[in-house]
Amino acid sequence: MTLLSVQGLSKNYGVLQAADAVGFELADREALAIIGPNGAGKSTCFNMIGGQIQPDAGTVQFNGRDITGLPARNLFRAGIGRTFQIASVFRSMTVGEAVQTAMMSRDRVSLSIFRPARSYALDQAHALLNDVGLMSLADIPCQQLAYGDLKRVELALALVNRPALLLMDEPTAGMAAGERLAMMALVRETARNRGIGILFTEHDMDVVFGHADRIVVMNRGKVIAMDTPDRIRADKTVQAIYLGEET
Ligand SMILES: Nc1ncnc2c1ncn2[C@@H]1O[C@H](COP(=O)(O)OP(=O)(O)OP(=O)(O)O)[C@@H](O)[C@H]1O
Numbered sequence: 001m002t003l004l005s006v007q008g009l010s011k012n013y014g015v016l017q018a019a020d021a022v023g024f025e026l027a028d029r030e031a032l033a034i035i036g037p038n039g040a041g042k043s044t045c046f047n048m049i050g051g052q053i054q055p056d057a058g059t060v061q062f063n064g065r066d067i068t069g070l071p072a073r074n075l076f077r078a079g080i081g082r083t084f085q086i087a088s089v090f091r092s093m094t095v096g097e098a099v100q101t102a103m104m105s106r107d108r109v110s111l112s113i114f115r116p117a118r119s120y121a122l123d124q125a126h127a128l129l130n131d132v133g134l135m136s137l138a139d140i141p142c143q144q145l146a147y148g149d150l151k152r153v154e155l156a157l158a159l160v161n162r163p164a165l166l167l168m169d170e171p172t173a174g175m176a177a178g179e180r181l182a183m184m185a186l187v188r189e190t191a192r193n194r195g196i197g198i199l200f201t202e203h204d205m206d207v208v209f210g211h212a213d214r215i216v217v218m219n220r221g222k223v224i225a226m227d228t229p230d231r232i233r234a235d236k237t238v239q240a241i242y243l244g245e246e247t
């Protein structure tokens with residue numbers, strides 16, 4: 001079944017066509033990567049799908065429903081999650097408290113002295129922390145975490161709302177090479193276990209070819225190829241773009 005269907009999605013900034021009739025489909029539980037050189041239009045597409053910017057033309061359907069141009073908070077409720085840099089309010093909390101506080105917010109439970117975050121939805125919070133390998137860090141304040149662990153907290157927070165689709169624009173940015181593969185493997189495994197589809201962009205080709213079911217290649221606002229990793233690797237047009245960029 002199709003989870004996300006994007007058709008004719010376009011955005012121009014003056015003379016620059018940042019996204020030019022972009023179209024692709026993402027199946028239920030699929031991990032789809034969008035790749036392409038800097039400025040290809042990947043983030044522009046992401047932000048149109050995620051409700052951060054309004055498209056000039058085109059449609060986005062999620063689970064068969066037209067969600068074009070809906071604001072991010074509506075998409076969040078509909079089941080589209082995205083990872084964010086951890087908000088400053090979470091920094092002074094422990095990893096466990098941050099997850100529990102996000103759960104309280106999801107369940108619209110207000111914080112009170114009678115219901116401290118520390119005791120809220122404890123089993124659920126622990127299950128989530130276990131899934132993302134953070135259980136041993138549950139009592140550590142977020143601000144003391146190493147960068148890679150903080151990225152895993154961001155993933156955990158994105159999963160609190162039980163999304164059916166997760167949007168991740170460069171989820172491993174800033175991580176060391178070895179850490180990137182491990183992070184994406186964790187994202188994949190968690191998504192598989194929870195039946196979540198993933199749309200992600202990534203500059204690290206090992207991460208892309210190791211973890212995407214299919215790859216959409218963009219260049220200058222257009223989709224120029226869309227296929228399995230093996231076929232994309234062998235695609236002459238794609239090779240030319242990446243080789244061209246290096247010269
Ligand atoms: N708000 C804006 N106003 C004007 N031009 C913009 C705006 N946002 C993006 N652009 C331009 O649109 C083009 C596509 O940018 P976009 O950020 O989508 O690329 P990208 O593929 O995500 O690149 P990167 O790999 O560097 O993240 C670029 O030329 C960029 O400079």
Ligand SMILES: [Mg+2]
Pocket residue numbers: 042043044169
């Ligand atoms: Mg980008």
